[in-house]
Amino acid sequence: MRENVTQQNDSFSTGGTIGEVSVKLFAGLAESAGTKELRVAVKRYTVAGVRCALEARLPQAASLLSRSAIAVDGRYGTKNQILHSKSEIAVIPPVSGG
Amino acid sequence: MEGRRVFQFDLTEDPIDTSFVLSTVVSASAGANVLFTGTTRQETEGVITDWLEYDAYKPLAERECVRLYEQAVSKFKIIKCSIVHRLGKVSVGEVSIAVAVSAVHRAEAFASASWLLDRIKEDVPVWKRQVSDTQAFWVHPEQEGHTPRGLNGFPQECDNDMP
Numbered sequence: 001m002r003e004n005v006t007q008q009n010d011s012f013s014t015g016g017t018i019g020e021v022s023v024k025l026f027a028g029l030a031e032s033a034g035t036k037e038l039r040v041a042v043k044r045y046t047v048a049g050v051r052c053a054l055e056a057r058l059p060q061a062a063s064l065l066s067r068s069a070i071a072v073d074g075r076y077g078t079k080n081q082i083l084h085s086k087s088e089i090a091v092i093p094p095v096s097g098g
Numbered sequence: 099m100e101g102r103r104v105f106q107f108d109l110t111e112d113p114i115d116t117s118f119v120l121s122t123v124v125s126a127s128a129g130a131n132v133l134f135t136g137t138t139r140q141e142t143e144g145v146i147t148d149w150l151e152y153d154a155y156k157p158l159a160e161r162e163c164v165r166l167y168e169q170a171v172s173k174f175k176i177i178k179c180s181i182v183h184r185l186g187k188v189s190v191g192e193v194s195i196a197v198a199v200s201a202v203h204r205a206e207a208f209a210s211a212s213w214l215l216d217r218i219k220e221d222v223p224v225w226k227r228q229v230s231d232t233q234a235f236w237v238h239p240e241q242e243g244h245t246p247r248g249l250n251g252f253p254q255e256c257d258n259d260m261p
Contacts, residue, residue, distance in 0.1 A: 055256055098215060
Protein backbone atom coordinates (compact mmCIF):
# COMPACT_ATOMS: atom_id res chain seq x y z
CA MET A 1 0.00 0.00 0.00
CA ARG A 2 2.63 2.52 0.99
CA GLU A 3 5.14 2.90 -1.79
CA ASN A 4 6.89 5.66 0.13
CA VAL A 5 7.41 3.32 3.01
CA THR A 6 9.67 0.36 3.61
CA GLN A 7 8.02 -2.14 5.90
CA GLN A 8 10.13 -3.54 8.71
CA ASN A 9 8.66 -6.44 10.65
CA ASP A 10 11.27 -6.91 13.31
CA SER A 11 10.33 -4.22 15.81
CA PHE A 12 12.78 -5.60 18.36
CA SER A 13 15.78 -4.75 16.22
CA THR A 14 14.38 -1.42 14.96
CA GLY A 15 13.61 0.19 18.32
CA GLY A 16 9.86 0.16 17.82
CA THR A 17 9.83 1.71 14.40
CA ILE A 18 7.43 0.29 11.82
CA GLY A 19 9.02 1.52 8.60
CA GLU A 20 10.75 4.33 6.79
CA VAL A 21 9.58 7.38 4.89
CA SER A 22 11.43 9.71 2.52
CA VAL A 23 11.49 13.37 3.53
CA LYS A 24 12.48 16.36 1.42
CA LEU A 25 14.64 18.96 3.17
CA PHE A 26 15.30 22.56 2.18
CA ALA A 27 17.62 25.46 2.91
CA GLY A 28 19.20 25.41 6.38
CA LEU A 29 17.72 22.01 7.21
CA ALA A 30 19.21 20.44 4.09
CA GLU A 31 22.51 22.10 4.88
CA SER A 32 22.44 20.83 8.46
CA ALA A 33 21.54 17.29 7.37
CA GLY A 34 24.01 17.32 4.46
CA THR A 35 21.31 16.12 2.07
CA LYS A 36 18.12 17.32 0.38
CA GLU A 37 16.33 14.03 0.89
CA LEU A 38 16.43 11.78 3.92
CA ARG A 39 14.89 8.44 4.81
CA VAL A 40 13.82 8.26 8.45
CA ALA A 41 12.45 5.40 10.53
CA VAL A 42 9.01 6.20 11.99
CA LYS A 43 6.93 4.74 14.81
CA ARG A 44 3.68 6.10 13.36
CA TYR A 45 2.65 6.84 9.77
CA THR A 46 1.53 10.35 10.68
CA VAL A 47 2.88 13.88 10.35
CA ALA A 48 3.64 13.83 14.08
CA GLY A 49 5.46 10.52 13.62
CA VAL A 50 7.67 12.06 10.96
CA ARG A 51 8.41 15.07 13.16
CA CYS A 52 9.49 12.84 16.05
CA ALA A 53 11.66 10.76 13.74
CA LEU A 54 13.35 13.88 12.40
CA GLU A 55 14.01 15.24 15.87
CA ALA A 56 15.73 11.97 16.77
CA ARG A 57 17.67 11.86 13.51
CA LEU A 58 18.76 15.51 13.34
CA PRO A 59 19.47 16.67 16.90
CA GLN A 60 21.83 19.33 15.53
CA ALA A 61 18.82 20.96 13.83
CA ALA A 62 16.45 20.78 16.82
CA SER A 63 15.85 24.52 17.04
CA LEU A 64 15.13 24.91 13.34
CA LEU A 65 12.95 21.77 13.27
CA SER A 66 10.83 23.12 16.12
CA ARG A 67 10.01 26.13 13.93
CA SER A 68 9.37 24.08 10.80
CA ALA A 69 6.12 22.88 9.29
CA ILE A 70 5.64 19.58 7.51
CA ALA A 71 3.92 19.41 4.14
CA VAL A 72 2.24 16.36 2.67
CA ASP A 73 1.59 16.24 -1.06
CA GLY A 74 2.18 19.95 -1.54
CA ARG A 75 -0.09 21.07 1.33
CA TYR A 76 0.70 22.01 4.91
CA GLY A 77 0.02 18.91 7.01
CA THR A 78 -1.78 18.60 10.34
CA LYS A 79 -0.41 16.87 13.40
CA ASN A 80 -2.41 13.63 13.22
CA GLN A 81 -2.66 13.46 9.46
CA ILE A 82 -2.08 9.93 8.23
CA LEU A 83 0.42 9.36 5.46
CA HIS A 84 -0.78 7.47 2.41
CA SER A 85 0.92 5.63 -0.39
CA LYS A 86 3.05 7.89 -2.57
CA SER A 87 2.76 10.74 -0.05
CA GLU A 88 5.42 13.37 -0.75
CA ILE A 89 6.67 14.64 2.59
CA ALA A 90 8.60 17.92 2.88
CA VAL A 91 9.89 19.88 5.86
CA ILE A 92 9.31 23.63 5.59
CA PRO A 93 11.62 25.77 7.76
CA PRO A 94 10.76 29.47 8.32
CA VAL A 95 10.58 31.11 4.90
CA SER A 96 12.62 34.07 3.64
CA GLY A 97 11.52 34.76 0.09
CA GLY A 98 10.87 38.13 -1.50
CA MET B 99 -3.85 43.08 -26.04
CA GLU B 100 -5.49 41.79 -22.90
CA GLY B 101 -4.65 38.25 -21.81
CA ARG B 102 -7.43 36.10 -20.43
CA ARG B 103 -5.61 34.61 -17.43
CA VAL B 104 -6.37 36.43 -14.20
CA PHE B 105 -3.55 34.92 -12.14
CA GLN B 106 -0.07 33.96 -13.18
CA PHE B 107 2.68 32.44 -11.10
CA ASP B 108 6.20 31.47 -11.98
CA LEU B 109 9.42 30.39 -10.34
CA THR B 110 12.33 30.95 -12.67
CA GLU B 111 16.09 30.60 -12.85
CA ASP B 112 16.16 33.35 -15.50
CA PRO B 113 16.20 37.14 -15.02
CA ILE B 114 12.65 38.46 -14.52
CA ASP B 115 11.22 40.56 -17.35
CA THR B 116 9.39 43.08 -15.17
CA SER B 117 7.78 44.90 -18.11
CA PHE B 118 6.26 41.63 -19.22
CA VAL B 119 5.03 40.83 -15.70
CA LEU B 120 3.29 44.22 -15.57
CA SER B 121 1.79 43.70 -19.03
CA THR B 122 0.12 40.46 -17.91
CA VAL B 123 -2.19 42.27 -15.46
CA VAL B 124 -3.46 44.89 -17.93
CA SER B 125 -7.24 44.81 -18.18
CA ALA B 126 -9.91 46.99 -19.75
CA SER B 127 -11.67 46.88 -16.36
CA ALA B 128 -8.65 48.25 -14.47
CA GLY B 129 -7.78 51.87 -13.85
CA ALA B 130 -4.73 51.11 -11.73
CA ASN B 131 -1.75 48.81 -12.21
CA VAL B 132 0.96 48.38 -9.58
CA LEU B 133 4.28 46.63 -10.09
CA PHE B 134 6.51 45.84 -7.12
CA THR B 135 10.02 44.54 -7.61
CA GLY B 136 12.31 43.30 -4.88
CA THR B 137 16.03 43.49 -5.57
CA THR B 138 19.13 42.10 -3.90
CA ARG B 139 20.43 44.72 -1.46
CA GLN B 140 24.17 45.11 -0.94
CA GLU B 141 24.06 45.67 2.81
CA THR B 142 21.77 44.18 5.46
CA GLU B 143 22.29 45.31 9.06
CA GLY B 144 25.96 45.95 8.44
CA VAL B 145 26.57 42.68 6.62
CA ILE B 146 27.70 42.97 3.02
CA THR B 147 25.94 40.67 0.55
CA ASP B 148 27.66 39.66 -2.68
CA TRP B 149 24.66 37.72 -3.94
CA LEU B 150 21.61 35.81 -2.79
CA GLU B 151 20.64 32.27 -3.67
CA TYR B 152 16.99 31.26 -3.64
CA ASP B 153 15.44 27.82 -3.27
CA ALA B 154 11.76 26.88 -3.15
CA TYR B 155 9.39 23.98 -2.65
CA LYS B 156 7.54 24.51 -5.88
CA PRO B 157 4.23 22.62 -5.41
CA LEU B 158 3.49 24.31 -2.10
CA ALA B 159 4.77 27.71 -3.25
CA GLU B 160 2.34 27.69 -6.15
CA ARG B 161 -0.55 26.49 -4.01
CA GLU B 162 0.11 29.17 -1.40
CA CYS B 163 0.32 31.93 -4.02
CA VAL B 164 -2.99 30.82 -5.54
CA ARG B 165 -4.53 30.93 -2.07
CA LEU B 166 -3.14 34.43 -1.47
CA TYR B 167 -4.41 35.61 -4.85
CA GLU B 168 -7.91 34.32 -4.02
CA GLN B 169 -7.79 36.12 -0.67
CA ALA B 170 -6.62 39.32 -2.39
CA VAL B 171 -9.56 39.10 -4.80
CA SER B 172 -11.90 38.79 -1.84
CA LYS B 173 -10.27 41.55 0.26
CA PHE B 174 -9.36 44.10 -2.38
CA LYS B 175 -11.43 43.18 -5.45
CA ILE B 176 -8.30 43.01 -7.56
CA ILE B 177 -8.77 42.13 -11.22
CA LYS B 178 -5.52 40.43 -12.20
CA CYS B 179 -2.33 39.40 -10.44
CA SER B 180 1.04 38.04 -11.43
CA ILE B 181 3.72 36.76 -9.04
CA VAL B 182 7.17 35.78 -10.29
CA HIS B 183 10.01 34.72 -7.98
CA ARG B 184 13.57 34.15 -9.06
CA LEU B 185 15.47 31.01 -8.01
CA GLY B 186 19.20 30.34 -7.91
CA LYS B 187 21.85 33.07 -7.78
CA VAL B 188 20.59 36.67 -7.78
CA SER B 189 23.31 39.34 -7.80
CA VAL B 190 23.12 42.75 -6.13
CA GLY B 191 20.65 44.98 -7.98
CA GLU B 192 18.90 42.12 -9.76
CA VAL B 193 15.20 41.48 -9.29
CA SER B 194 14.34 38.56 -7.01
CA ILE B 195 10.57 39.00 -7.01
CA ALA B 196 7.99 40.83 -9.09
CA VAL B 197 4.38 41.23 -8.03
CA ALA B 198 1.95 42.99 -10.36
CA VAL B 199 -1.67 43.75 -9.54
CA SER B 200 -4.48 45.51 -11.36
CA ALA B 201 -7.61 46.96 -9.80
CA VAL B 202 -10.35 49.44 -10.62
CA HIS B 203 -8.78 52.16 -8.45
CA ARG B 204 -5.26 52.87 -7.17
CA ALA B 205 -6.03 52.47 -3.47
CA GLU B 206 -6.94 48.81 -3.92
CA ALA B 207 -4.01 48.22 -6.26
CA PHE B 208 -1.44 49.68 -3.85
CA ALA B 209 -2.98 48.04 -0.78
CA SER B 210 -3.26 44.61 -2.35
CA ALA B 211 0.32 44.65 -3.65
CA SER B 212 1.61 45.57 -0.19
CA TRP B 213 -0.58 42.94 1.48
CA LEU B 214 0.49 40.26 -1.00
CA LEU B 215 4.18 40.98 -0.37
CA ASP B 216 3.71 40.73 3.38
CA ARG B 217 1.89 37.41 3.04
CA ILE B 218 4.38 35.98 0.54
CA LYS B 219 7.25 36.72 2.92
CA GLU B 220 5.51 34.79 5.71
CA ASP B 221 3.64 31.95 3.99
CA VAL B 222 5.29 30.96 0.71
CA PRO B 223 8.05 28.33 0.92
CA VAL B 224 10.94 30.21 -0.67
CA TRP B 225 14.29 30.61 1.07
CA LYS B 226 17.27 32.88 0.55
CA ARG B 227 20.91 32.18 1.23
CA GLN B 228 23.00 35.26 1.87
CA VAL B 229 26.50 34.98 0.44
CA SER B 230 29.53 37.21 0.95
CA ASP B 231 33.27 36.65 0.66
CA THR B 232 33.46 35.83 4.38
CA GLN B 233 30.25 33.92 5.09
CA ALA B 234 27.18 32.22 3.64
CA PHE B 235 24.02 31.31 5.52
CA TRP B 236 20.37 30.44 4.92
CA VAL B 237 17.97 33.02 6.31
CA HIS B 238 15.29 31.58 8.64
CA PRO B 239 13.70 34.51 10.44
CA GLU B 240 12.11 34.27 13.86
CA GLN B 241 8.48 35.05 13.13
CA GLU B 242 7.48 36.83 16.31
CA GLY B 243 3.76 37.28 16.70
CA HIS B 244 3.02 35.12 13.68
CA THR B 245 2.56 31.37 13.77
CA PRO B 246 3.93 29.99 10.51
CA ARG B 247 1.39 28.17 8.40
CA GLY B 248 1.38 24.47 9.08
CA LEU B 249 2.59 24.79 12.66
CA ASN B 250 -0.90 24.44 14.18
CA GLY B 251 -0.94 21.62 16.70
CA PHE B 252 2.77 21.86 17.36
CA PRO B 253 5.01 21.66 19.29
CA GLN B 254 4.40 18.12 20.37
CA GLU B 255 5.79 15.57 22.78
CA CYS B 256 7.64 12.70 21.17
CA ASP B 257 7.04 9.47 23.03
CA ASN B 258 10.16 7.43 22.52
CA ASP B 259 8.77 4.25 24.05
CA MET B 260 5.51 3.75 22.21
CA PRO B 261 5.48 2.46 18.65
